[in-house]
Amino acid sequence: MASISVNDVAAAAGVSVGTVSNVLNRPDKVSPGTVARVRAVISDLGFVRNDAARQLRAGRSRSLGLVVLDVANPFFTDLARGAEARASEEGLSVLLGNTDDNCAREAAYLDLFEEQRVHGVLISPLGDISERLTLLRSRGTPTVLVDRQTEDHSFSSVAVDDVAGGRLAAQHLVDIGRTRIAFVGGPSNIRQVIDRLQGAREAVAEHPLASIDVVDTDALSVLAGRAAGQQILDRAPGERPDAIFAANDLLAIGVLQALNMRGDLLVPRDIALIGYDDIAFAAAAVVPLSSIRQPSALIGYTAVDLLLREAEGGDAFEHEHIVFQPELVVRESTGA
Amino acid sequence: MASISVNDVAAAAGVSVGTVSNVLNRPDKVSPGTVARVRAVISDLGFVRNDAARQLRAGRSRSLGLVVLDVANPFFTDLARGAEARASEEGLSVLLGNTDDNCAREAAYLDLFEEQRVHGVLISPLGDISERLTLLRSRGTPTVLVDRQTEDHSFSSVAVDDVAGGRLAAQHLVDIGRTRIAFVGGPSNIRQVIDRLQGAREAVAEHPLASIDVVDTDALSVLAGRAAGQQILDRAPGERPDAIFAANDLLAIGVLQALNMRGDLLVPRDIALIGYDDIAFAAAAVVPLSSIRQPSALIGYTAVDLLLREAEGGDAFEHEHIVFQPELVVRESTGA
DNA sequence: AAAACTAAGTGAATCGTTTCATTTCGGTTG
DNA sequence: CAACCGAAATGAAACGATTCACTTAGTTTT
Known part of the structure; x- marks a missing residue:
């Protein structure tokens, strides 16, 4: 069961190992007849190059x-x-x-x-x-x-530019008349989350009536989004935001699922929602999701x-x- | 810039290469003092094992x-x-x-x-x-x-058991009273597609009123699903199915997007739709998607x-x- | 015909790690 | 005290492909 090496091939084809290597890597340096013979032996014997050996040599x-x-x-x-x-x-x-x-x-x-x-x-x-x-x-x-x-x-x-993206998202929410914005995202050691939030803060800061608060999540997943959505629903009606900016589309989809389960709060009527990434599923969501597209x-x-x-x-x-x-x-x- | 090898480590630590290897792989065979010394040298020199050499040796x-x-x-x-x-x-x-x-x-x-x-x-x-x-x-x-x-x-x-899954899906469509079923899927050399279709055919065969036809796709993607949905919409109203079984959820989501763009055909009222795989996004679709769940x-x-x-x-x-x-x-x- | 090329092929050395038969040495046993 | 033991360490061989300085044989050049 020992694996076939260039040595075996060389022996069977009656050439040196150097020539086998040349057939493998620089067939133009070897005469056509020899190339054919070596290739035939390779497929007869079922020789498969050992990548580890190659790499070791190549560094x-x-x-x-x-x-x-x-x-x-x-x-x-x-x-x-x-x-x-x-x-x-x-x-x-x-x-x-x-x-x-x-x-x-x-x-x-x-x-x-x-x-x-x-x-x-x-x-x-x-x-x-x-x-x-x-x-x-x-x-x-x-x-x-x-x-x-x-x-x-x-x-x-x-x-x-995630700061710009965050700004775009929040600016858009403000533009459609929303003022109480919730940012759903986390964990807060992830740069993307930090930057998007910062952008959103910048946009909100330019509008005296608008405010933003943060709903922290422990992952950027659909599941974490669902939990965040639930947390927002649990608030007293007056405390609820009228717009949510989720740090990515997975979160947004989770939030959407939570809001939808409830039934009496409508998106976008009661709460507008925007995600980030514009993944293929965003356009197919229960309520097709606004998002920030990245290439x-x-x-x-x-x-x-x-x-x-x-x-x-x-x-x-x-x-x-x-x-x-x-x-x-x-x-x-x-x-x- | 030559990379550090066990030899360098051995020389610097004043031991043999065999001992370095033992420190790496069987520290219990080496005296504690030596282990500490070798480890110190390893981190000083920034030695990183060469996996290619390991693999070559290990086979x-x-x-x-x-x-x-x-x-x-x-x-x-x-x-x-x-x-x-x-x-x-x-x-x-x-x-x-x-x-x-x-x-x-x-x-x-x-x-x-x-x-x-x-x-x-x-x-x-x-x-x-x-x-x-x-x-x-x-x-x-x-x-x-x-x-x-x-x-x-x-x-x-x-x-x-994809045949069973296909049967489940089609049976369910028949159970809710649908009879003109379209199967959206392809390419037809993919086993999963073949089996799911076969299961669906089996289920449909048991019901004299039900029939199934196939809308072939060239991939199992959202995009391909959109194209298939469009193709169904292009048919004369009388020719359209009253239920669609998509070979996977991506296709189903694509179909859904196509139907939705049109606006006058409602899911599930006019056309019922079921996918396959039960991916996380299925539950979050415009119309939450029925599906066949796999673990x-x-x-x-x-x-x-x-x-x-x-x-x-x-x-x-x-x-x-x-x-x-x-x-x-x-x-x-x-x-x- | 000697010198100078070229194309084709050779084979030993190399890459870095692991393994294993062997050596070394302080300590224990009879 | 000789014989033995085990723990610790040694170092050469092996893994398999690639490279490169070198040979061989055949072809041109002058």
């Missing part, structure tokens, strides 16, 4: 790591798709690591990827891990932040592209910060 | 491959989550490969996983690739089919478990076929 693997907050969030799967598209153009594959907002898992994936000597790491980081990332980079693994920048701009990044696949594509350029450029590479602008999408949940 | 990698039809489908991300849960209990990681219903990509991932000498492969196969899988297994990579069985039961599998995370968890047992047992292992029963979930889209 680097042919994949890159992508660490995201939540694979169940379509925003991230879209992003992953975009990343994979660019990576496969270079013959690289993408390893997907899912942290579920958990710092320990985030650290574990970074360790794993570093041990695998991945070509580079794309990460949508949780807390402040710039130290860990600096270490990673100093040991030779280029790193690009997605959907986030560090304070000191020391890492290349591809992001969407998710493009972010992934661009991030890999930037990563490759950074890898190419080495230490000399000037870190780049690409920022996309979000876009307001109005649907019934905030409509007439 | 197998510490990950397993999961090949799915569509990462954008929450059913598969839930399944992946379950798989990861079981895998991480054994210290294994899961590599996710997304085929997008594309045979070439499926083959590419199998090649990749085989070159990586993964511990095993979980696959939700597209066409008939039992030959390829037999080869894979014969070379020592255990394989478990998820969400699918081969005709000859020669592979272990964890699946849901997605459990499938993934069980599949990895089975894979591990198969790996353990070697060739002697008796292939197992675990079949879960699906469950009807009734919501408004087929309700009163």
